[in-house]
Amino acid sequence: MIKKTYIINNLDCASCALKIEEKIAALKEVENVTLTYTTKQLKVTAPNPDALLPVINRIANTIESGVTIGEYTKKTTTPQLHKNRPLFLFISIFILILTSELTDTSDTLPVLILFIIGYLLLGGKVLLTAGKNILKGQIFDENFLMSLATIGAFIVGDYAEAVGVMLFYRFGEWVEEKAVERSRNQIMSVIDLRPEVVNLMSHDSIQVIAAEKAVIGDILLVKPGERIPLDGIVVNGESRIDTSPITGEPVPVKVGINSPVTSGCVNTSGLLYMKVEKPLAESMVSRILDSVENAAASKPKIDKFITRFSRIYTPIVVAIAVLTAIIPSLITGNWNEWIYTALTFLVISCPCALVLSIPLAYFAGIGAGSKRGILFKGGASMETLAGVKNIVMDKTGTITKGNFVVQKIVSVSPYTENEILAFAATCEKTSTHPIGISIIRAAKHENIAYPSPISMEEISGNGIKASLPKLNILCGNQKLMLSQNVDITSYHTDNQGTEVLVAVNGILAGYLFLDDTIKEEAISAISRIKKLNLHTIMLTGDTKESALNVANKVGIEKVFAKLLPDEKQQKLLEIRKTNGAVMFVGDGINDAPVLAGADVGAAMGSGADAAIEAADVVFMTSDLNAIPESIAIASATAKIATQNIIFALVTKLLIIILGLFGFASMWLAVFADTGVAIICLLNSIRLLYQEKKYTM
Numbered sequence: 001m002i003k004k005t006y007i008i009n010n011l012d013c014a015s016c017a018l019k020i021e022e023k024i025a026a027l028k029e030v031e032n033v034t035l036t037y038t039t040k041q042l043k044v045t046a047p048n049p050d051a052l053l054p055v056i057n058r059i060a061n062t063i064e065s066g067v068t069i070g071e072y073t074k075k076t077t078t079p080q081l082h083k084n085r086p087l088f089l090f091i092s093i094f095i096l097i098l099t100s101e102l103t104d105t106s107d108t109l110p111v112l113i114l115f116i117i118g119y120l121l122l123g124g125k126v127l128l129t130a131g132k133n134i135l136k137g138q139i140f141d142e143n144f145l146m147s148l149a150t151i152g153a154f155i156v157g158d159y160a161e162a163v164g165v166m167l168f169y170r171f172g173e174w175v176e177e178k179a180v181e182r183s184r185n186q187i188m189s190v191i192d193l194r195p196e197v198v199n200l201m202s203h204d205s206i207q208v209i210a211a212e213k214a215v216i217g218d219i220l221l222v223k224p225g226e227r228i229p230l231d232g233i234v235v236n237g238e239s240r241i242d243t244s245p246i247t248g249e250p251v252p253v254k255v256g257i258n259s260p261v262t263s264g265c266v267n268t269s270g271l272l273y274m275k276v277e278k279p280l281a282e283s284m285v286s287r288i289l290d291s292v293e294n295a296a297a298s299k300p301k302i303d304k305f306i307t308r309f310s311r312i313y314t315p316i317v318v319a320i321a322v323l324t325a326i327i328p329s330l331i332t333g334n335w336n337e338w339i340y341t342a343l344t345f346l347v348i349s350c351p352c353a354l355v356l357s358i359p360l361a362y363f364a365g366i367g368a369g370s371k372r373g374i375l376f377k378g379g380a381s382m383e384t385l386a387g388v389k390n391i392v393m394d395k396t397g398t399i400t401k402g403n404f405v406v407q408k409i410v411s412v413s414p415y416t417e418n419e420i421l422a423f424a425a426t427c428e429k430t431s432t433h434p435i436g437i438s439i440i441r442a443a444k445h446e447n448i449a450y451p452s453p454i455s456m457e458e459i460s461g462n463g464i465k466a467s468l469p470k471l472n473i474l475c476g477n478q479k480l481m482l483s484q485n486v487d488i489t490s491y492h493t494d495n496q497g498t499e500v501l502v503a504v505n506g507i508l509a510g511y512l513f514l515d516d517t518i519k520e521e522a523i524s525a526i527s528r529i530k531k532l533n534l535h536t537i538m539l540t541g542d543t544k545e546s547a548l549n550v551a552n553k554v555g556i557e558k559v560f561a562k563l564l565p566d567e568k569q570q571k572l573l574e575i576r577k578t579n580g581a582v583m584f585v586g587d588g589i590n591d592a593p594v595l596a597g598a599d600v601g602a603a604m605g606s607g608a609d610a611a612i613e614a615a616d617v618v619f620m621t622s623d624l625n626a627i628p629e630s631i632a633i634a635s636a637t638a639k640i641a642t643q644n645i646i647f648a649l650v651t652k653l654l655i656i657i658l659g660l661f662g663f664a665s666m667w668l669a670v671f672a673d674t675g676v677a678i679i680c681l682l683n684s685i686r687l688l689y690q691e692k693k694y695t696m
Contacts, residue, residue, distance in 0.1 A: 001031050001045050001046065001047060002045070002046065002047065002048065002049055003032075003043060003044070003045045003049075004043070004044055004045075004046075004049035004050065005041055005042070005043050006041070006042040006043075006044065006049075006053075006056075006069050006070060006071065007040060007041060007042070007069070007070055007071070008035065008040050008041070008042050008060070008067060008068075008069050009040070009067070009068045009069075009070065010064075010066045010067050010068060011037070011040060011060070011064060011067050016063045016064040017035050017037040017355075018035075018355060019063045020035055020059060020060050020063045020064075020067075021033055021034070021035040023059045023062075023063065024042075024044065024056055024059055027046075027052065027055065029046045029047060029048075029052060030044060030045070030046045030052070031045045031046060032044075032045040033045070036359070037356065037359060039363075042056075042069060044056070053069060056069055057069050062133075063133075064129070065129055065132050065133070111159075112159055115159045115160065115162075115163045118163050118167075119150070119154075119162065119163045119166055122163070122166045122167055122170050123146075123147070123150065123166040123170070126143050126146055126147055126166070126169075126170075127143075127147050129143040130143040130144040130146075130147040142673075145318075145346045145347060146165075146166070146169055146347065148343070148346055149165065149343040149344070149346045149347045149666065149669070150162045150163075150165050150166050152339060152340070152343040153165065153340070153343060153666060156336045156339060156340055158340070158666075161665070161666055161667065164667065165347070165666050165667065165669075165670050168667070168670045168671075168674060168675075169347075169670055169673070169674050171674075172670070172673075172674030172675060172677065172678055173674065175678050193227060193245055193263070193264035193285040193288070193289075194211065194263075194280065194285045194286060194289065195211040195227060195229040195230075195263075195280075195285075196210070196211060197209065197210060197211060198210075198211050198214050198220050198229045198230065199220055199221040199222070199223070200214065200218055200219070200220060200221075201218075201219040201220065201221055201273065206221055211229055211230070211280045212279070212280045212281070214229070214230060214276050214279065214280065215276065215279060216276055216277060216278070216279060217275060217276060218275070218276045219235060219273055219274070219275055219276075220232070220273070220274050220275075220276060221271065221272070221273055222261075222267045222271070222272040222273075222274060223267065223271060224239070224267055224268065224269055224270065224271070225266070225267065225268070226266070226267055227245075227263070227264060227265065227266050227267070228241065228261045228262060228263050228264065228265045228266070228267060228272075228274070229263060230263045230274075230276050230277075230278060230279070230280060230283045231260075231261070231262055231263050231276075231277055231278040231282075231283040231284055232260075232261055232274040232275050232276045232277045232278070233258060233259065233260050233261065233274060233275050233277055234255050234256060234257055234258065234259045234260075234261060234272055234273070234274050235257065235273050235274060235275050236257065236272075236273040237256075237257075237270055237271050237272040237273055238254070238255070238256045238257075238270050238272075239254075239255055239267050239268065239269045239270035239271070239272050240252035240253065240254050240255070240268045240269050241253045241254075241255050241261060241265045241266065241267060241268065242265060242266040242267075242268050243262070243265045244373075245264050245265060245266065252268055255272070260277075261274055262284045263278075263283040263284045263285040264284055264285045264288070288370070288375060301380065301383060302358060302383060302638075302641055302642075302645075317345055317346075317348060317656075318345075318346065320345055320656070321342040321343070321345035321346050322342065324338060324341055324342045324345060324659075324660070325338055325339050325341075325342035326338075328341075337662065340666070341659045341660070341662070341664070343666060343669075344655070344659045344664050344665065344666050344668070344669035345656060345659060345669070346669075347666060347669035347670055347672070347673050348652050348655060348656060348669050348672045348673060356677060356680075356681065357641075357644040357648070357677065357680035357681055357683070357684045358641050358644060358645070358684075359379070360681060360684040360685065361637055361640045361641045361644060361683075361684035361687075362379035362382060362383075362637055362641065363379075364637070364684050364685045364686075364687040364688050365379075365382055365633055365634065365636070365637030365640075365687050366379070366382070367687070367688055368633055368637075368687040368688055369630065369633050371688075372621075372626075372629060372633075373605070373619065373620035373621040373623075373626065374617065374618075374619060374620070374621075374626055374629065374630045374633065375617065375618040375620065376616070376617055376630075376633075376634075377615070377616050377617065377618075378616065381600055381616035381617060382633075382634040382637055382638070383634070383638060384581065384599050384600050384616075385583060385600045385616075385617065385630065385631055385634035386631070386634040386635045386637070386638040387581055388534065388580075388581045388582065388583045388599060388600060388631070389534060389535065389579050389580035389581050389582070390534065390535040390536075390537060390575055390576070390579050390580065390581070390582045390583065391529050391534050391535065391536050391537070391583050391585065391627060392537045392538075392539055392572060392575060392582055392583065392584045392585070392598070393536070393537070393538055393539070393556070393584070393585045393586070394538075394539060394540060394584075394585065394586035394587065394591055395516075395538055395540040395542055395546075395547055395550055396434055396435075396498075396516060396540070396542065396587075397434055397586075397587040397604060397622075398585050398586055398587055398604055398624070399518065399519065399522050399538070399550055399554060399556075399624065400516040400517060400518050400519060400522075400550060401516065401517045401518075401519055402434035402516065402587075403434065403438070403516070403517055404434055404435050404437075404438035404498065404514040404515065404516050405438060405442075405514060405515060406421070406438060406439065406442040406512055406513075406514050407513050407514060407515050408512070408513040409421055409510060409511075409512050409513075410510050410511050410512075410513075411509070411510040412490040412491070412508055412509070412510055412511075413504070413507065413508065413509040413510060415504065415509045415510060417510070418446065418448050419509075420502050420509055420510040420511075420512070421439070421442060421443050421446065421448055421512070422443060422448050422449065422450040423450075423473050423475065423502050423504060423509065424439045424443075424475050424500060424502050424512060425439050425440050425442075425443035425448070425450035426450045426451055426452070426453055426466055426468065426473060427453070427456070427463075427464040427465075427466040427473055427474075427475035427502075428440055428464065428475065429450065429452060429453065430456070431464070434516075435498060435500065435514060438514055439500070439512070439514075451468060453466035453467055453468060453473075454467045454468060454469070455467045459476065459480060459483075460564070460565060461479075461541055461563075461564035461565050462476045462477055462479050462480040462483065462564070463475050463476015463477055463480040463500075463501075464476060465484075471504055471505060472504070472505055472506070473502065473503070473504055474486065474501075474502070474503040474504075475500060475501070475502050475503075476500065476501065477499065477500070477501065477541075477562075478491070478499070478501065479562075479564075480501070481501050481503060481508065484503070484506070485506070486501075486503045486506060486507070486508055487507070487508060488501065488508055490508060491508060491511055493511075493513075493543075493545075498513070498514045498515070498516065498542055498543065498546055499511060499512070499513060499543055500512045500513075500514065515546075516550075518550060518553055518554060519623075519624060521623055521624050521625050522553075522554040522624050523553070523554050523555060524625065525623075525624035525625045525627060525628060526554045526555045526556060526624070527555060528625070528628040529627060529628050529631075530555065530557075532628060532631060534631075535557060535558070535575075535579055536555070536556045536557050536558075537556065537557065537558045537559075537560070537575060538550070538551050538556050538558070538559045538560065538561075539560050539563055539568045539571055539572070539584075539594070540559075540560070540561050540562075540563065541561075541562065541563055541564065541565075541568075542561055542562070543561060543562060544559070544561040544562060546561075547559045547561040548561070565591075565593055565594065566593070568591075568593075568594045569593050569594050569597050572584060572594055572597060572598060573597070576599065581599040581600075582598050582599050582600075583598060583599065583600040583601075583602060583627075583631075584597075584598035584600075584601050584602065585602040585603075585604070585619075585627060586601075586602075586603060586604070587603055587604035587622075591603070591614075592613070592614040593614075595614040595615045595616075596614040598616075600616050600617060601614060601615040601616050601617070602615055602616065602617040602618070602619060602627065602630070603615035603617070603618050603619070604618075604619055604622040605618055605619055605620035605621065605622050617630055633687070636687060637687060640683055640684055640686075640687065641684075643683060644680040644683060644684065647676065647679070647680065647683075648676050648677075648680055651671075651672050651676050652672045652676070655668050655669060655671075655672045
C-alpha cells in the first residue's frame with residue numbers, strides 16, 4: 001500500500017469535506033483516507049493512489065462543484081483560496097436594503113428589480129451550485145437549503161428579507177473563509193521554517209542552490225540574521241543562535257567549532273560555516289512540519305462524534321421543517337406564516353458551525369503549542385492529555401540534565417582506577433546514553449587511552465559486553481553481573497549516585513559512581529503539576545537510593561527504581577489501572593516502548609530519535625515546565641471545542657423553539673447558521689493570540 005498526500009483547492013464547505021471523505025473511503029481500492037479541511041490536505045492510502053485521482057476528482061465535484069485535487073508539494077503547504085468576493089458588493093446591497101426599509105419603498109417595482117439584481121449577484125453561484133448538486137443527487141447541502149429558503153421568502157413577499165438573508169449568508173461565508181485562511185497561514189508561518197535556498201561553499205566561492213539539493217557533507221555558509229537551513233555541525237566560526245523558533249527558549253545559545261546546530265534556529269551575530277548532517281527531508285524543520293500536518297489529520301473523539309452527529313442532524317431538522325410547513329398550515333390555513341417558519345428551520349439545519357469549528361479549535365491548539373516548542377502529534381492526543389490523572393516521568397534526561405560526572409572509582413582487583421575507567425570507556429565507546437558519554441568524557445579528561453572492542457553486545461537495561469584480545473569485559477549494573485555469574489560480594493555502596501560495575505574475564509574489577517544534575521526548573525514544574533491535582537510518579541532503571549534522592553529534592557510523590565524497559569511498561573499499566581489515564585515523559589531509547597504504551601507519551605526534544613518517534617507530544621525545549629503548559633493548552637482546547645458545541649446547539653435549538661411560537665425571523669435563522677459559525681471560529685482561533693504562558 002502507498003500513502004500519498006494531495007492538496008485540495010476551491011473547497012470552502014467543511015460539511016462537504018466530510019461527504020467527500022466518506023465517498024472516497026467507500027472505494028474498494030482505498031484502505032484509508034483523511035481529508036483535513038483546516039490544511040486542505042487529502043491523504044489516501046491505496047495500491048496506486050495516483051491512478052484513483054480522476055475518480056477522486058469526480059467524487060469531489062459531485063459534492064462541491066469546482067473542487068480540484070492536485071499534487072502536494074513541499075513548496076506550497078497552503079492552497080490558494082477563491083479570490084475575495086468584492087466587499088463593495090456587500091456594502092452596496094446593504095445600503096439598498098437599509099434605504100428601502102427606511103423609506104418604505106421595498107414593494108415598488110424599481111426597488112424590486114434592484115432586489116432581484118442584487119439577489120442574483122449575491123446568490124447566483126449558490127443557485128447554480130444547488131441546481132448542479134440536485135442533478136447529481138446531492139439535495140441536503142447548504143446551497144440548496146439557502147436557495148430554497150430565500151426563494152421561498154421571495155414567494156411570500158419578503159423581498160428585502162430574502163436579499164438580506166443571502167447577503168448575510170455570503171458575507172458570513174466570506175468572513176469564515178478569511179478567518180480560516182488567516183489562522184491556517186499563521187500556524188503554517190510558525191511551523192514552516194524550511195529554507196528555499198542555501199549558500200553552498202564550493203572552491204572558496206558561494207553557490208546558491210535549492211535547499212533540497214544539499215547533501216550530507218556539504219559546507220554551507222550561514223550569515224548573521226539568517227536561519228540555520230539544515231541540521232548540521234559548525235566547522236568554522238562563532239556566534240549566538242536564537243533557538244526560540246524551535247524550542248521556544250528565548251535565551252540565545254553560544255556555538256562554535258563542533259557545536260551541533262538545528263535547522264530553523266536563527267544565527268544572530270557571526271558568520272558560521274556548517275557541515276550538513278541531515279538532508280532537508282530529515283532535518284528538524286521538515287520533521288516539525290510533517291508532525292503538525294499529520295497532527296491536523298488525527299481527529300479527536302469529539303470531532304468524530306460531530307461527524308456522526310451531522311449525518312443525522314440535517315435530515316432531522318429538514319423533516320421538522322416539512323412537518324412545520326404542512327401540519328399547522330392544514331389546521332390554521334395560514335400557509336404563508338408556517339412556510340416562512342419552515343424556511344427558517346431549513347437555514348438553521350446546516351451543521352457547518354460544528355463541523356468547521358471543532359477541528360479548527362484543535363488545529364489552533366496544535367499551532368499554539370508549536371509556538372511554544374510543544375509539538376502535539378494529533379487532536380486525539382490533545383483530547384486524551386486534557387483528561388490524564390498521572391504524570392509518570394523517567395529520571396535521567398527528563399528530571400535531570402543527563403550530564404553525568406564520574407564522582408568516584410573503586411578498585412577491588414589488581415587493576416588500577418585508570419584501568420577500570422579505560423575498560424568502561426571501551427564498552428561505552430559507541431554509546432549515546434548519557435552515562436556512556438560521561439564515562440568517555442572522563443577518560444578523555446584524564447588522557448586515558450581506551451582500545452576499540454573487537455565485538456560488543458548491548459543488553460537492554462543492564463549494560464554492555466565487549467571483547468578485547470584475551471579480555472572479556474562486562475560494564476553495567478548488578479543485574480548484568482549476576483546474570484553472567486560474576487561474584488559481587490566485594491561490591492559495597494553507601495553512595496546515592498548511579499552505579500556502573502566493571503568485570504574482566506568473569507571477575508569483578510571495580511565500580512564507578514556517577515552523579516547527575518537536577519534541572520533548575522524541576523521543583524517549580526513539579527509543583528505546578530501537583531497544583532493540577534495530578535499524581536507525580538518516577539519510573540527509572542537507576543538505583544533506588546539515587547532515584548529517591550532526586551524525587552525528594554523535586555517533590556515527586558512515588559518512585560519505582562531499578563526497572564528494565566518491560567518492567568517500566570508493566571508498572572505503567574498498574575498505575576493506569578489504579579489511578580486512571582497516564583502521561584509518560586521520557587527521552588531514552590529504552591523509553592520508546594513505555595511512551596508508545598502510555599495514554600499520552602511525551603518525549604524531550606533532546607532525547608533519542610526512537611523516543612521522539614514513539615511519543616504523542618514532543619517538548620522541544622526539554623523543559624519540565626512544558627508538561628503543565630501542554631496540559632493547560634490541551635485543556636483550553638478541549639474547553640473551547642465544548643463551548644462551541646454547546647453554543648451552536650443551544651442557539652439553534654432556541655431559534656427553532658422561537659420559530660414554532662412565531663417569534664423567529666429568517667434573520668435569526670441565518671445568525672444561527674452563519675453568525676454562530678463565525679463566533680465559533682473566532683472562539684477557536686483565540687488560542688493563537690494568547691501570548692502569555694498557559695496556566696491552570
